[in-house]
Amino acid sequence: xxxxxxxxxxxxxxxxxxxxxxxxxxxxxxxxxxxxxxxxxxxxxxxxxxxxxxxxxxxxxxxxxxxxxxxxxxxxxxxxxxxxxxxxxxxxxxxxxxxxxxxxxxxxxxxxxxxxxxxxxxxxxxxxxxxxxxxxxxxxxxxxxxxxxxxxxxxxxxxxxxxxxxxxxxxxxxxxxxxxxxxxxxxxxxxxxxxxxx
Amino acid sequence: xxxxxxxxxxxxxxxxxxxxxxxxxxxxxxxxxxxxxxxxxxxxxxxxxxxxxxxxxxxxxxxxxxxxxxxxxxxxxxxxxxxxxxxxxxxxxxxxxxxxxxxxxxxxxxxxxxxxxxxxxxxxxxxxxxxxxxxxxxxxxxxxxxxxxxxxxxxxxxxxxxxxxxxxxxxxxxxxxxxxxxxxxxxxxxxxxxxxxx
Numbered sequence: 001x002x003x004x005x006x007x008x009x010x011x012x013x014x015x016x017x018x019x020x021x022x023x024x025x026x027x028x029x030x031x032x033x034x035x036x037x038x039x040x041x042x043x044x045x046x047x048x049x050x051x052x053x054x055x056x057x058x059x060x061x062x063x064x065x066x067x068x069x070x071x072x073x074x075x076x077x078x079x080x081x082x083x084x085x086x087x088x089x090x091x092x093x094x095x096x097x098x099x100x101x102x103x104x105x106x107x108x109x110x111x112x113x114x115x116x117x118x119x120x121x122x123x124x125x126x127x128x129x130x131x132x133x134x135x136x137x138x139x140x141x142x143x144x145x146x147x148x149x150x151x152x153x154x155x156x157x158x159x160x161x162x163x164x165x166x167x168x169x170x171x172x173x174x175x176x177x178x179x180x181x182x183x184x185x186x187x188x189x190x191x192x193x194x195x196x197x198x
Numbered sequence: 199x200x201x202x203x204x205x206x207x208x209x210x211x212x213x214x215x216x217x218x219x220x221x222x223x224x225x226x227x228x229x230x231x232x233x234x235x236x237x238x239x240x241x242x243x244x245x246x247x248x249x250x251x252x253x254x255x256x257x258x259x260x261x262x263x264x265x266x267x268x269x270x271x272x273x274x275x276x277x278x279x280x281x282x283x284x285x286x287x288x289x290x291x292x293x294x295x296x297x298x299x300x301x302x303x304x305x306x307x308x309x310x311x312x313x314x315x316x317x318x319x320x321x322x323x324x325x326x327x328x329x330x331x332x333x334x335x336x337x338x339x340x341x342x343x344x345x346x347x348x349x350x351x352x353x354x355x356x357x358x359x360x361x362x363x364x365x366x367x368x369x370x371x372x373x374x375x376x377x378x379x380x381x382x383x384x385x386x387x388x389x390x391x392x393x394x395x396x
Contacts, residue, residue, distance in 0.1 A: 089395060141394075151388070151396045158385045159394060161371050162364045169363020187356045190349070195393030196339075196357060197287060198349045 017055045019045060021069075024062040025108045033063060033112075060122050067116065067126040069109040073102035074133050089149030092140045093193050097185040099167045104174060104181030111171045134160055163192055215253045217243060219267075222260040223306045231261060231310075258320050265314065265324040267307040271300035272331050287347025290338045291391050295383040297365045302372060302379035309369045332358055361390055 023044045027036040038059055042049040056062055077098035081091045103110045113130070116123045141156035141163075150159070166188055174184065221242045225234040236257055240247040254260055275296035279289045301308045311328070314321045339354035339361075348357070364386055372382065 092394075144394075148396060150394050151392070154385050154388055154394065155381070158382060159389060161367065162386060162389055163394075165367020165370070166360045166364045168367065168370075169359065172363070172366075173359050183353070184356060187352050188360060190352055191357060191360055191393070192389060193393050193395040194349070195389070195391050196290075196342075196348050196352065196361075197391040198347060 020052055020055050021062055021065050022108075024059070025066045025112055028063070028066070029108055029111050029115075033059075033115075060120065063112070063116075064122045064126075066109045066112040067122075067129075070102075070106050070113040071126065071129045071133070073106050073109075074099060075129075077102055078133065078136055087149050088140055088144035088147050089193075092137070092144050092150075093189050095137065095140065096163055096167060096192060097189050099164070100170065100185035100188050101181055103167060103170050104176065104179075104184070107171070107174065107176045110168075114168055114171050134164060137164060166192060218250055218253050219260055219263050220306075222257070223264045223310055226261070226264070227306055227309050227313075231257075231313075258318065261310070261314075262320045262324075264307045264310040265320075268300075268304050268311040269324065269327045269331070271304050271307075272297060273327075275300055276331065276334055285347050286338055286342035286345050287391075290335070290342050290348075291387055293335065293338065294361055294365060294390060295387050297362070298368065298383040298386050299379055301365060301368050302374065302377075302382070305369070305372065305374045308366075312366055312369050332362060335362060364390060 020041065024036070024041045027040055027044060031040075036059070038052055039049050041059075041062070042052045045052070077095060081095045081098065084091055084094065086094075113126060116126055118124045118127045138157045138160040141150055141154075141159045144150040145152060145156060170184065174181075218239065222234070222239045225238055225242060229238075234257070236250055237247050239257075239260070240250045243250070275293060279293045279296065282289055282292065284292075311324060314324055316322045316325045336355045336358040339348055339352075339357045342348040343350060343354060368382065372379075
């Protein structure tokens with residue numbers, strides 16, 4: 001299964017684009033998007049600005065790629081869960097667990113996504129996809145309620161926002177280097193679905 | 199109980215300082231703290247910059263006042279709850295409910311607080327008070343666990359972060375003009391303590 005390495009090394013646009021994206025996202029999260037220049041990104045990689053422009057059209061493309069990386073992960077999780085032949089309450093629980101894992105795996109990308117306020121068309125598009133994901137979770141709560149799996153006394157939209165609020169809070173306190181995402185996904189699912197009270 | 203109004207009107211430093219703070223906090227949340235100048239704050243009130251400096255030493259004092267308004271609300275809630283003669287699980291639930299109400303009542307101030315990243319001494323001091331509040335919630339979870347009121351299979355620090363993550367998510371989606379904070383406090387308490395699953 002080990003392919004010859006040499007032919008892959010020439011160019012490697014995918015690899016180089018990825019390196020630029022990783023460096024950019026780190027700077028966006030450290031300094032903020034507005035305070036980061038293409039020069040800063042090039043400098044942090046030890047390459048020239050024109051080398052960066054060889055792979056990327058500009059800062060906005062990097063922002064879009066970062067947000068897509070986060071959103072694609074969430075929508076892939078939703079797609080996988082949708083395909084399961086399970087009651088809605090169990091699909092909802094799996095989606096919430098998977099969202100925690102997506103956030104942990106794509107931590108820097110999700111952090112970029114959650115800080116965006118909709119100042120540009122690219123940001124507005126990402127916010128629209130976030131709302132689409134929220135709606136998808138809300139619909140799953142509604143369906144679970146209709147099936148009798150979720151208690152009837154909670155508003156589905158509020159429940160969805162609070163579930164995702166719990167998940168998204170990881171950007172504030174989770175440390176990817178420390179890990180433990182599985183245990184956190186368990187804790188989120190236990191609290192949200194079974195409750196803290198014994 | 200109606201005191202004569204005239205003597206209060208002269209000067210009213212408390213009132214004027216409050217107006218400056220309200221205007222500043224609105225701009226901090228709209229444009230960001232760094233992008234807001236003392237001139238912007240004066241302009242939004244239709245007064246001169248020197249009138250603003252008559253009440254306030256500078257932008258950093260406004261930031262500190264805003265964060266204190268948020269933190270004081272949370273610590274007052276913690277103080278009230280501490281005084282109650284109830285099992286820890288019930289004090290914890292009340293503190294979480296009260297935190298939702300503090301966030302709704304002091305929405306703009308809490309929003310300022312939660313966006314702060316610790317770039318200055320004033321911000322670091324506020325972050326330290328936030329951590330103190332987190333620890334207080336963690337200790338309450340531990341105590342409730344020791345009393346058998348909280349399930350033993352959740353880590354207290356993780357539980358505290360997730361509870362506060364749910365509460366703090368309101369800054370992303372709650373609309374103070376629409377209201378409904380009591381119903382949201384109920385939803386948070388129901389999900390966190392009883393769980394969504396029927």
